[in-house]
Amino acid sequence: MRTFVDVAGHGSFTVAARELGWTQSAVSRQISALEAALGGARLFDRLPRGVRPTAEGRALLPYAEEVLARLRGAARELAALRDATGGPLRLGAFATADAGLVPRALARFRARHPGVTVTREEGRTPALLSRLAEGELDLAVVSTTGGALPGGAYDLHHLLDETLYVALPAGHALAAEPELRLPRLAAEDWISGSPHVEGTLLHRALHHGFRPRVAHVVAEWTAKQGYVAAGLGITLIPQLAAEAVRPDISLVPLRDDSAPARAVYAATARGRSVPRAVTPFLAALRSARPRT
Known part of the structure; x- marks a missing residue:
């Protein structure tokens, strides 16, 4: 195609050969091969001085130019992917x-890699890991509250271990405590994202011999804070969510030596190539971690 476009542009096999750095016979063979591949089309009329595209050649020319333009575009996009200056990143x-x-990391990353198009979706850790395994995400920020994440299929990049806080109404009798342990909260009403404490932040209460009384099931963190502020119960809030806490509730650090902190990871699919932009985005995530 490149040879065909050059010959058509110069009207000469000789000039096209010089531009391409080939012999004239090599250019002639290229055109003959293209004509054969097109079912025996005749692309040029041979004139006493040079060549001229036939009707078939003129019909092919815009398609050939479009093919070459798209190949150049593909080469640019591939180069951008290689050096993380462009292309998509699915998060x-x-x-x-x-x-x-994530917003802080995105802001840092975009400042350094403005050509990369980041698409983002929100979900729970199991769903995100499934999307990662299916090749629908390049990177997922996930967490575990004591249980191990599925092994083998993922590379896990540790980001932080979160402090947990007890969120209390501002006038609660325990709001001024420097820290709290779960047994002191056994008689409280709780706001939780599930009626069952297993698999939630409250599961660690079971290790202390009591099952928290879930008074209200509320999924969203902002809504949980509203229930707490209204005096309808207390809840556990992880460090990352505590950054956006409302002013009419109090946060007291939870001390629980019997259970590990919630660990936060960036996960990538093992054994699958990922965009080069994943590496600088991981660096952005690490630099965006909250200071303790």
């Missing part, structure tokens, strides 16, 4: 990571 994150960590 997933759990809800509380979107409260501060």
Whole structure:
């Protein structure tokens, strides 16, 4: 196609050969091969001085020019992917990571890599890992509250271990405590995202011999804060969500030596090539971690 476009542009096999750095016979063979591939089309009339596109040649020319333009565009996009100056990056994150960590990382990343198009979706850790395994995400920010994440299929890049806070109404008797342990909260009403504490931040209460009384099931962190502020119960809030806490509730650090902190990771699919932009985005996530 490149040879055909050059010959058509110069009207000469000789000039096209000089531009391409080939012999005239090599250019002639290229055109003959193209004509054969097109079912025996005749692309040029041979004139005493040079050549001229036939009707078939004139019909092919705009398509050939478009093919070459698209190939040049593909080469530019591939180069941008290689050096992380362009292309897409598909990101997933759990809800509380979107409260501060991910937006800060995105802002840092965009300042250094403005040509990369980042698409983002929110979800729970199991769903994000499934999307990652299916090749629908390049990177996912996920968490675990004591249980191990599925192994083998993912590379996990540790970002932080979150402090947990007890969120109390501002006038609560325990609001001024420097820290709290779960057994002191056994008689409280709780606001939770599930009626079952297993698999939630409240599961660690079971290790202390009590099952928290879930008074209201509320999914969103902002809504949970509203219930707490109204005096309808208390809740646990992880460090990432605590960045966006409302002023009419109090946060007291939870001390629980019997259970590990909630760990936050960036996950990538193992054994699959990822865009080069993943590496600088990981660096942006690490630099965006909240200071303790």
